[in-house]
Each structure stands twice: as C-alpha cells, then as structure tokens.
Amino acid sequence: MALQTRQDLINLRYMALSVLVAGLAASTSQARTVCTAIADAETGRIVEQQGECSERVTPASTFKIAISLMGFDAQFLKDEHFPALSFHEGYADWMPAWRQTTDPSNWIKYSVVWFSQQVTQFLGEDRFQKYIRDFSYGNEDISGNPGKHDGLTRAWLSSSLKISPLEQLVFLEKVVNRRLPVTSHAFDMTSRITQITMLPNGWDIHGKTGTGSPVAPDGLRDQAHTYGWFVGWATKGSQTVVFARLIQDEKEETDPAGLRARSTFLNELPAILDSLTER
Numbered sequence: 001m002a003l004q005t006r007q008d009l010i011n012l013r014y015m016a017l018s019v020l021v022a023g024l025a026a027s028t029s030q031a032r033t034v035c036t037a038i039a040d041a042e043t044g045r046i047v048e049q050q051g052e053c054s055e056r057v058t059p060a061s062t063f064k065i066a067i068s069l070m071g072f073d074a075q076f077l078k079d080e081h082f083p084a085l086s087f088h089e090g091y092a093d094w095m096p097a098w099r100q101t102t103d104p105s106n107w108i109k110y111s112v113v114w115f116s117q118q119v120t121q122f123l124g125e126d127r128f129q130k131y132i133r134d135f136s137y138g139n140e141d142i143s144g145n146p147g148k149h150d151g152l153t154r155a156w157l158s159s160s161l162k163i164s165p166l167e168q169l170v171f172l173e174k175v176v177n178r179r180l181p182v183t184s185h186a187f188d189m190t191s192r193i194t195q196i197t198m199l200p201n202g203w204d205i206h207g208k209t210g211t212g213s214p215v216a217p218d219g220l221r222d223q224a225h226t227y228g229w230f231v232g233w234a235t236k237g238s239q240t241v242v243f244a245r246l247i248q249d250e251k252e253e254t255d256p257a258g259l260r261a262r263s264t265f266l267n268e269l270p271a272i273l274d275s276l277t278e279r
Helices: 006-028 060-073 104-110 113-135 165-176 184-193 257-278
Strands: 031-040 046-051 195-198 204-212 227-236 239-249
Touching: 031 165, 031 257, 046 257, 060 104, 060 113, 060 165, 060 184, 060 204, 060 227, 104 113, 104 184, 165 227, 165 239, 184 195, 204 257, 227 257, 239 257
Parallel strands: none
Antiparallel strands: 031 046, 031 239, 195 204, 204 227, 227 239
C-alpha cells in the first residue's frame, strides 16, 4: 500500500504500535476465545466457525459501525473530518484521547463514547429505533438500563442491546453488500473510517473493536469476565469475507479486551485467509 502523506505514515506507525502493545498485553492476560466466525460476504456461507457463536452479548463499541451508517445517512456526519465536536466536562472521558475535539475519523480510531452519544441524541429515540429495526440489529432492544430511560445513549454499552457473533456476520454482510436502507455516502464513509490495515498477503482489513462487561442481576458489572470483540470485513480483489472474534476474560485485566481480541485475530488472520483461498 503506497503511503500518500506523512499522516499516512504516522497512522500506520500508530496502528503497528497499538497492535504490538495489545499483543504484549495479550501474552500475559487470561481470556478464552468464545467464538471465531468467518463467512463469505457474497453467499453468506460460513467458512470458519469455532466456539459458541449464537449467544447474544453486548455489542459495545462494535455498534459504532451501525452508528456511523446512521449518522452519515442522517447527514449529522458529513465526512471523515466533519463535524469536529468539542469535548465538554461531563462527557465520558475514560481515556485521555477522549478529552479533545473529535472528528468522525478519530471517533472510530479512539472509540470515543461521547461522540457516539452525540450522534444518537441528534437522531432521537424514534429515528434511532427505526434504524435498529431496519438493520435487524441483534435483539433490537434499545430500552437501556431498567428504570433509567437511557437507551438512546447507553443501550449498546453493557445494557439492553445484544447481538451474537453470527448476527454480527449477517449485519456485516448487509454492510459490505450495501443492503441496508442508507445512502451510498453512508456506506462510503463508514468503509473509509473503519479501514485498519493492509495485510502482507494483500487483504484490506476494515473493522471495529468493542469492550464490555456482563451485568449481574444486581446491576453491577462483572469486570472479571469482560467481553472483547473484533468484527469487520476483509477484501482482496473480488473476494470479501466478514468476521467476528469474541473473547471473554477470566480475570480482571487492565488493558481493553477488544484491543487484545484484535491483536490476536490479526496475527492469525493472514494464515486463515490464505487457507480459504486454497479451498
């Protein structure tokens, strides 16, 4: 992949460092792989499936793919750099990178929760619910946490909205085949801001991580058994596959499970994709 600008080089170095750091952390973490699922995007045929792939869990920040489609379709989001929204006190600021002005590109890159919430609040409950139903996204439940009426800003964050790895594949097939009721611009821009890397064997990788915890009956999050997602698609020539990797921690960890899921899966993916082309 030719580098067009100095920023391209910076971005690739950042991604390489992120993967390296996550990889080092993964080597000492304790997590089990819940599911690995890969499907041919054109036919929907499952070409790889290991583990329990039917159980629904929180989509966490993988839901940003859906929010991106909604935001660009509704014209709240314009392109990868507009709007650039200012950070305000009171916004979610769990990570230092979130405490700054953020555009759609950095929203996905740094997985900024408050930016997602600005998009969904612009949509409003009725339009947000319609998109969810039109997308047939998981259990379609955006009611949020019981009694808090916070579905518009929290449903996908260890709350009411849930999706299984196999349902992630179905949704992603609709994304790459442009079979959702959104504009071409929404598809174009979502593809652009979710582009991650080009593998050495020529596959172009798009995707999104997600980290979220199960919630106990008392409403407390089980931080010792956090889920880590990495979902997306890989394209090479005329061939596209969609994928979902879901892990679950077996003890409380300091680094995000989603980054560890991405790191290990990207390490495995070249060999997996090579084997698929040989079948």
